[in-house]
Amino acid sequence: MSEKRHHKLGMTDKDVLQMYETMLAARMIDERMWLLNRAGKIAFVISCQGQEAAQVGAAMALDNEQDYVLPYYRDMGVVLHFGMSIKDLMLSGFAKEEDPNSGGRQMPGHFGKKSTRIVTGSSPVTTQVPHAVGFGLAAKMKKKEFVAFTTFGEGSSNQGDFHEGINFASVHDLPVIFMCENNKYAISVPLDKQLNIESVAERAKGYGIHGESVDGNDPLAVYEAVMNARKRAIAGEGPSLIETVSYRLTPHSSDDDDSTYRAKEEVEEAKKIDPVHTFCQYLKDAHVLTEEKDEEIRAKLRREIDEATDYAENASYPNVETLMDYVYGEE
Secondary structure: OOOOHHHHOOOOHHHHHHHHHHHHHHHHHHHHHHHHHHOOOOOOOOOOOOOHHHHHHHHHOOOOOOOEEEOOOOOHHHHHHOOOOHHHHHHHHOOOOOOOOOOOOOOOOOOOEHHHOEOOOOOOOOOHHHHHHHHHHHHHHOOOOOOEEEEEEHHHHHOHHHHHHHHHHHHOOOOEEEEEEEOOEEOOEEHHHOOOOOOHHHHHHHHOOEEEEEEOOOHHHHHHHHHHHHHHHHOOOOOEEEEEEOOOOOOOOOOOOHHHOOOHHHHHHHHOOOHHHHHHHHHHHOOOOOHHHHHHHHHHHHHHHHHHHHHHHHOOOOOHHHOOOOOOOOO
């Protein structure tokens, strides 16, 4: 039998099972949040569905004991691998006091957990990019072997923050990995109205850095690209721009009606290459996953999501007296 793809990348069967479980966890948490939103229990959902492979594949190629991640609002797969729990994510969705992201102060998707080096973001898109460059500069100045990894949508690659950040990182050969999660739509704006080039990765040429575009539905392809980008960064060879091409399977958010700008048939066609299903099939074909093991993983995740949902729903909201905390300076 020929060598399995994941073995060629130095990954064990246990590693790819963990990759699948994290992808599946992100999908199942996301699906639960949509149900809670439609039931009027949580206010907002910004979905990761369709992008789990890129997120988890990339996160697993990083060092989650050393590296810093500056995720964008869809990156549930990244933050799950970097130590955020299902309970943490549910507390954020319900905007409860124990939410580690912001104590219930920010909308869902504003990830941040200092203890696991998940750096908080803000609502204006792309602001995490220059922040990541700052972490890369710190690594170089302190002579530390860590990288800063940041993600953003293809719409964000048109913002000034992207170009300023990537230019500074290039000039100073900083250990930063820029990963564009190209899901084909910037809210309602399709890709062909955003770019007049073949791919976002082509923009790397203008800054003299490595750029490549990979299949965002293939977690192993993303893992390999980010693993190599990290090696280059640690070796002092500067930043990389990795573009992962996938498809957003849901509306932009729970407040969006995507039927106004894309056909239902287009979404249904994209579901045929849903990365959660295709990677599951890869593992079964490789004799790493069985139907029984798959159901065992799903049952475990259902229990954990049920428990986290019940806990978060019954947890306390922030005290109204804390409303102005962390807003204005105090003597």
